[in-house]
Amino acid sequence: MSAQRRTFRIMRGGGPAGSPAALQTYSLELNEHATVLDALEWIRVEQAPDLMYRHSCHHGSCGTCGMMINGKPKLACLTKVDNLASNDIKLEPLVGMEPLGDLVVSPVALMSAYPDNSGYIRESEVNNDAPRPQALSQFERFENCIECGLCMAACPVDEEFQGPAVLAALNRELAKTPERRAEILHAAGRPDGVYRCARALECSRVCPTAVYPAKHIMELRKELEKESSAK
Ligand code: SF4
Ligand code: FES
Numbered sequence: 001m002s003a004q005r006r007t008f009r010i011m012r013g014g015g016p017a018g019s020p021a022a023l024q025t026y027s028l029e030l031n032e033h034a035t036v037l038d039a040l041e042w043i044r045v046e047q048a049p050d051l052m053y054r055h056s057c058h059h060g061s062c063g064t065c066g067m068m069i070n071g072k073p074k075l076a077c078l079t080k081v082d083n084l085a086s087n088d089i090k091l092e093p094l095v096g097m098e099p100l101g102d103l104v105v106s107p108v109a110l111m112s113a114y115p116d117n118s119g120y121i122r123e124s125e126v127n128n129d130a131p132r133p134q135a136l137s138q139f140e141r142f143e144n145c146i147e148c149g150l151c152m153a154a155c156p157v158d159e160e161f162q163g164p165a166v167l168a169a170l171n172r173e174l175a176k177t178p179e180r181r182a183e184i185l186h187a188a189g190r191p192d193g194v195y196r197c198a199r200a201l202e203c204s205r206v207c208p209t210a211v212y213p214a215k216h217i218m219e220l221r222k223e224l225e226k227e228s229s230a231k
Contacts, residue, residue, distance in 0.1 A: 002031065002032060003029040004032075006027070006081055006089060007088045007089065008027075008039060008043065008089050009088065009089070010103070011092040011102065011103065012048075014093070014102070016100070024048075030042070030081055032082050035076065035078065035081065036077075036091065037058060038081075039089075040055075040091075051102055053102060054105075055076065062146065064107075064148070067093060068090075069091060070084060070086060071092075072154075073095070075148060096163075097153070105149070107147065110163075110165065110166075113162060114147075114166055115169055115173050115184070115187065119173070119176055120143050122140065122141065122143055122172070123140060126139070143172060144209045145211050146208070146209055149165065150206045150207060150208065151164040151165050151202075151203035152164065152203075156200050157196055157197065159192075160191075160192045161196045164197075164204075164213030165203075165211075167194055170216075171216035174220070185223060185227060188220040188224060193220075194217050195221070197217045199214070201214045
């Protein structure tokens with residue numbers, strides 16, 4: 001297994017109580033399998049015990065390790081260092097979310113913008129032919145969205161905007177609870193709703209779990225157009 005020396009420039013400080021944000025440089029050897037999150041773990045253990053970043057699952061399902069990696073929103077746990085074009089890797093907190101210090105951002109604004117009573121469970125598309133225990137009416141799974149906020153960071157709209165993750169959640173709710181149609185379309189059609197989308201498609205490009213938020217936004221627009229042509 002060959003190790004290669006890498007340089008990381010990491011935004012330290014910032015946030016409400018911290019020192020002014022500034023890049024600090026760390027250098028370490030990593031093997032070809034290392035992810036950016038692995039690198040952060042080593043830097044914290046060996047060089048910067050006070051380095052702050054969020055993580056939990058290490059495999060792209062908790063949504064906590066989003067950050068700007070060489071200027072692009074990515075999950076640190078799914079980004080292999082070897083796959084980055086540069087040997088000099090810049091890490092900054094995710095844009096569009098309140099910085100709390102080092103690489104940590106607050107998910108509160110994103111989480112609280114999700115539609116009320118969102119269902120995080122949906123019917124599973126696999127195992128449909130498998131024998132089902134009597135107690136279950138269907139096999140279920142979690143929704144694809146892991147609330148990582150990458151789509152919000154990638155979105156170029158710089159006006160008040162509910163944003164791709166929230167609008168995608170609204171469209172999912174519309175499919176699952178058609179009885180809430182009026183309420184959901186009202187939310188989607190607000191001034192900060194689907195019509196503010198610039199159709200840049202960046203949200204769908206960066207989403208690590210194939211939610212395709214731009215597709216959901218387009219579907220909501222179509223539903224809103226149906227409503228206004230029926231009036
Ligand atoms: S839609 Fe995709 S990119 Fe946006 S928060 Fe959900 S998982 Fe993350
Ligand atoms: S650590 Fe859970 S998504 Fe990266």
